[in-house]
Amino acid sequence: MQLVIGFLLAILISVLSYRVGALSKSGALAAILTGGLIFGLGGIPWAALLLTFFISSSLLSRLFKRKKASLGDKFAKGSQRDYGQVFANGGLGALFVMAFYFLPSGSWFWIAYIGCMAAVNADTWATELGVLSSKPPRLITNGKSVDRGTSGGVTLVGYFAIFGGAFLVGLIAAIFTQGIAAYLIFLFAICAGLVGSSFDSLLGAKWQAIYYCPQCQKETESHPLHRCGSPTHKIRGWNWLNNDLVNFLCSLAGAGTAIGLWFLLGH
Ligand SMILES: [Zn+2]
Numbered sequence: 001m002q003l004v005i006g007f008l009l010a011i012l013i014s015v016l017s018y019r020v021g022a023l024s025k026s027g028a029l030a031a032i033l034t035g036g037l038i039f040g041l042g043g044i045p046w047a048a049l050l051l052t053f054f055i056s057s058s059l060l061s062r063l064f065k066r067k068k069a070s071l072g073d074k075f076a077k078g079s080q081r082d083y084g085q086v087f088a089n090g091g092l093g094a095l096f097v098m099a100f101y102f103l104p105s106g107s108w109f110w111i112a113y114i115g116c117m118a119a120v121n122a123d124t125w126a127t128e129l130g131v132l133s134s135k136p137p138r139l140i141t142n143g144k145s146v147d148r149g150t151s152g153g154v155t156l157v158g159y160f161a162i163f164g165g166a167f168l169v170g171l172i173a174a175i176f177t178q179g180i181a182a183y184l185i186f187l188f189a190i191c192a193g194l195v196g197s198s199f200d201s202l203l204g205a206k207w208q209a210i211y212y213c214p215q216c217q218k219e220t221e222s223h224p225l226h227r228c229g230s231p232t233h234k235i236r237g238w239n240w241l242n243n244d245l246v247n248f249l250c251s252l253a254g255a256g257t258a259i260g261l262w263f264l265l266g267h
Contacts, residue, residue: 026082049172118190220232
């Protein structure tokens, strides 16, 4: 019964998001699958974290749309999220909820999920709010100033956003946790957000496939075509390491951080 309600809720949210242009058609289908599994198998605590991420990131991307439009070229995709982006952010969570459902004794799947959602929420907040920085970003690897929107660039505003995004996920997760573990989970979420997002920036600076559009004379994550329509050519990184995979690895790093801390404390 919970699974049916879960999928109905996921269909409702995905169709609404498609209607308002927050998800593409493939993105809506992917969101029904991942959202249905997380709502249906995990119940209210798992659903609460997914909704925290989905609602807060959608609101932020709408709020600063105009501000970002001027530097939109640097981002691989528009604000309409496709299936790659949905699976990159929610795929790992869907795997954890299935493991949790079939192996209910493993409470660490819940911890892993919190770390994963803290990382994707923190990273999304940083992307959305980092553009508000009055100072240009600095590359995470060597601290050199780079153009706004450059992969691997970090700002102080971005790190405040990372903290805020992880803080919110940790707070919601703590509400659903009893006793002293609630405080631990809150701390795990903040660490997971910081580690996951920094890992994302590191991959962006060093190994992610980055392209150049000769028409716009801009660095971009788009390939083979830029949004202006002209072909882009690679300037650095590994071909297979695209933006979606980087986001997925960010969520994996967040989950790993939370589980690592959980086991370090003797659980
Ligand atoms: Zn272009």
